[in-house]
Amino acid sequence: MTEGNRKPSGNSGNGGNGMKSKPKARHGHKRPANGGGKPAQTAQTGQQQPGTRKAKSPRELAMDTLVKVAGTGAYSNLQLNRTLQDAGLQRADAGLVTELVYGTIQRQATLDYWLSRFVSKGLHKLEPWVHQLLRMSAYQLLYLDRIPPHAAVNEAVTIAKKRGHSGISGMVNGVLRSIDRGRGELQASDIKNADPIVQIALRHSYPEWLVGRWVAAYGAETAEAICAAGNEHPHSSVRVNTLRGSREEIIGLLKAAGYDAVPSFIAPAGIAIDRGGNLADTDGFREGLWSVQDESSMLVAEVVAPKAGMQVLDCCAAPGGKSTHLAELMGGKGKVWANDLHAHKRDLIVTQTERLKLRNVEAITEDALKLAERFKPQSMDAVLLDAPCSGFGVIRRKPEIKWTKTAGDVSDIAAVQQQLLNAVCGLVRPGGVLVYSTCTIEKDENEQQVARFLQEHPEFELDRNWPEAIASQLRQAGVIGEHFDGQAQLLPQHFDSDGFYIARMVKRP
CATH class of the missing domain: 3.40.50.150 (Vaccinia Virus protein VP39)
Incomplete structure (x- = not known):
């Protein structure tokens, strides 16, 4: 292969799924880097817009977005765009909201698997906002290293007190502190089930019917690699307008602007960019x-x-x-x-x-x-x-x-x-x-x-x-x-x- 080109990942089976150690928090990273909407591009660099009501925190905004997506079937990128446009957040806060929304939706089956251990009355009896608050907070505790556990727990309790009564806030506090204490044992890669379809679905957070189709089509090992890859953050990439310049020239411009840009491994006019932001x-x-x-x-x-x-x-x-x-x-x-x-x-x-x-x-x-x-x-x-x-x-x-x-x-x-x-x-x-x-x-x-x-x-x-x-x-x-x-x-x-x-x-x- 040509030196400097992006290598194929080589993921197969469980390889490269990052389950043993939590993925790094990526504040400001726009998950739908290409083609899937640009939820963080509307974030402003100024302060939150003044209003008659106290501005919501990034976590509360993320929770509200999750409730709307789950309750109305709204597209996550469109709902997130609306949320960020209305809030006028700082870049880092917009990145946190984006990460929490996409990550929680992405991992919701695995999060529910863990939460069901600690919610005695059953997840199905929770009000939608309480359920999404627990999912979102558990996601921070189990998948985001750069968010201090106390920040995730305390903010969740604050939201619960604001939205509900003391019983709800006490339950939220107890559940999340139990998860925090047991984090070392709550590893998705350790989930075992006699049925490989169920095991893949729980480990990587996919519906069983879909995993079953992929296992039938590709085999269990490849199906699990597909699921693992679907949970990875997408990198950014651009296609050079070759009528306006060569790929080498555009890479030079991008590098001069501070981007980590390399030729695409597969696309002749493509450039892969790590953490490109809103290109x-x-x-x-x-x-x-x-x-x-x-x-x-x-x-x-x-x-x-x-x-x-x-x-x-x-x-x-x-x-x-x-x-x-x-x-x-x-x-x-x-x-x-x-x-x-x-x-x-x-x-x-x-x-x-x-x-x-x-x-x-x-x-x-x-x-x-x-x-x-x-x-x-x-x-x-x-x-x-x-x-x-x-x-x-x-x-x-x-x-x-x-x-x-x-x-x-x-x-x-x-x-x-x-x-x-x-x-x-x-x-x-x-x-x-x-x-x-x-x-x-x-x-x-x-x-x-x-x-x-x-x-x-x-x-x-x-x-x-x-x-x-x-x-x-x-x-x-x-x-x-x-x-x-x-x-x-x-x-x-x-x-x-x-x-x-x-x-x-x-x-x-």
Whole structure:
């Protein structure tokens, strides 16, 4: 491998899951570093806004956010954005709120496993805010080294006194002090169960039905590695606008600005950045030198491999990351049609193309199922269907996904994907390319979806003609082997990036 490139993590089984020793607290670290919302980007550097009521503490704000996410099904990143916008916190406090919200949601099954030992009347009888307060406080005690135990306990008791009566505050105090005293024995990696699915689910905090699917699909060892990787903090990464500069030049700019930036191991235009913060709030981003994107996501346009002058359709394009990447790879020549169903999402695409100074992208609004009515048959050199999916590849950025999705959701979305593939495939010219991608690791949505499509559409075949720079790195990491046929499933532990599936197909001449 090239010196300085980011190495694949090598996580497998229990390796690298960090369970024996608590992960370091990461105040100010934005968990959804790319593509999953930017919950801490709205934090202000000024003081809390004055008001008629006393400002809430960061922990109370985090608890309120957790209650709303659990009670209403709100997306954690959107609810957190609203909370931080309203509160106007200092950067460190905003980072604490972010860490508590994402970490508590992420680890809630394991936290409940421990809490059930100490809450005599049962967790199901607790009021929602009390339950979330205990979860959040236990998370601090068991997973965040840099928060003093007394601070976590005392603040929880203060909130309990403010919100409830003395009995509740006494119970909260007793439960948390018991957890604090027993911290040495409350190690998730020591949880044992005769059923490996239950054991993985409790150790890594996932629903049993989902672990069971992954064990059936990948085996117990790989399934546990998937779960462990999904609990890791995502690192930041950017995609260089190669029309504006080389990767080496942009790395130099980032290093000069104090960032720990290295070439991506897998994405030719990618740069991995440790603790990058909000990279969308930088001069380089505003000037169109780079886009914020996960490294796995960057591979999709590379696999399409468009050439200058081509006609390319991105069927489900918002917010525009892949469309703009396609346009950059085409050298700004030809046309990328970037479609989305909603007008407000089309506006996001336009914003990106203007920022990057791309003139070969046309953003349109249409139901992807009706694109064949808008364009002539066989009029596209390449069609990209980055399909809506269950999103299980991005759990580290959106941890509530594992608690809100169901097996029925997977079946429902797979049916939509099938309809979309059937609707857009006729737009590909003979000899043209159809790329299908998702940010999930579900075989029903990926390999089986493509196998069914190919059976129903024999005019298409898988194409292993991927860019060699990408294929060689995937082979080196063991993602693809000698029987590679043109489709690849990246798991989150492979490169510490999002789980992504990509299939390249060509239409027979």
